[in-house]
Amino acid sequence: MKRILLCTDGSTFAQSSYPYATWFAQGMEASVDVLYVTDSRGQATAEASNLSGSIGLGAAESLLKQLVEVEHERAKLNHQKAKLILDDAEAAIAAHGTAVKLIHKTGFLVDCLESLEADVDLIVMGKRGEAADFASGHLGANVDRIVRSGHKPCLITPKTVVPMERLLVAYDGSPTGQELLQFLMDAPNLRNLEIHLLTVGSSESDAENARCLAEAKAVLQEAGLSPNASLQVGETDKAIARYINDHDISLLLMGAYGHRRIRHLVIGSTLRSCQIPVLLYR
Incomplete structure (x- = not known):
């Protein structure tokens, strides 16, 4: 069975890509893998922090503990965000009878695609992402990189269907x-x-x-x-x-x-x- 890889970040452009992915999946008799990548740049590095040289040891330990707690809370929020976005995509696509697989990774989208695209027949993604409202005249950075480095057909979708x-x-x-x-x-x-x-x-x-x-x-x-x-x-x-x-x-x-x-x-x-x-x- 053929497979389509749908990349989403939950943005308006991404949500508009779901009907297109469904249409191609039905025509190709393909399943859809929905990928959401939590950007690793948003991860804290509290464990790697060494504050003892700049502030007192006791204060450093207290601050480090707080940083670790913040990091864990951020990780939980990122997981919840990913689940909501992936569940929304699954509901939109599976409603038309298409088989859906959800994938959550942490890192960078381009790097994740290197290991995933070999097993898919088509990549689908919105033309722009979460920062669309702030850069109306530009392509999304991920689109630019994927077009340059990808090896599979790629469907770039607009905001409207x-x-x-x-x-x-x-x-x-x-x-x-x-x-x-x-x-x-x-x-x-x-x-x-x-x-x-x-x-x-x-x-x-x-x-x-x-x-x-x-x-x-x-x-x-x-x-x-x-x-x-x-x-x-x-x-x-x-x-x-x-x-x-x-x-x-x-x-x-x-x-x-x-x-x-x-x-x-x-x-x-x-x-x-x-x-x-x-x-x-x-």
Whole structure:
């Protein structure tokens, strides 16, 4: 059975990712592992404190005891917070009949993913996290790091939930783009959507991009799909954004890295400004 790893911090963006994870799980016949990571930077280090050199020994022992008590209380609160967040995610996903496994770890999300992602088929996470209200123009720090270091397809979700009706494949002809087409053809829930295929070139007479688009269209048609193929001219990020708005696209599929500015696009303006979920394929 396939597995989806859903990363949550309980924020508004994370909660909006639950319906998307459920939709993909149902289409892929997959279970969902829900991961919450307690940030280790919030853990106190009372046991490691050596205060005897700066204050009296008796006062140091008393203070150290209080610090230990505070640390234990913080650990209990962190555990309770994790349980509430994980239980909320489980209730939202299991209500649709999807099998759910809850995972709580302490450390850093990126480090935890290194040991978990090998056994999953898709990673799902909100575009931004707990600090969303304080950094409205930026990607979440975890998203940035995971896109750079991850090795599995990653679905980045927005704050709002939209019905899945039309998907757009931003295709650049790279090996990653070709694997992305295969991912699309193998996913029943994606095949059932209205499929749009977009390649962006420097001019309407760009022969290489026209050939690239025609080859991708032929691959999808051979698999029984009927994509709406389009060659757009201009800056890639702006062309993608314009096409999404003009055709009311519900889901964007693109390679996380490729040979035509895809790295810049993913870390840059396309993902930041996109108000629909983006599936990044490695």
